[in-house]
Amino acid sequence: MSRLEGDVQATVATFSASTRSGTVLLDDGRSLSFDAQAFSKSSLRMLRLGQRVVLRVVDGRVVAINHIALPLD
Structure with a gap:
């Protein structure tokens, strides 16, 4: 599978308020982590x-x- 690039939609799978990080599930079933810097x-x-x-x-x-209703920039 090719490396993912760009803006995509996903569903929150986990989120820790203390670390401000978590994981999301893409519509194709892949999981991605995000860190506090991204959040x-x-x-x-x-x-x-x-x-x-x-x-x-x-x-x-x-x-x-x-x-999803707010801009990334």
């Missing part, structure tokens, strides 16, 4: 399991995440 690019204070999000992936790594 800090959003205007959100938390994520809930099952929430739809949009994320930016560069070199296979999530660099930004936000609520």
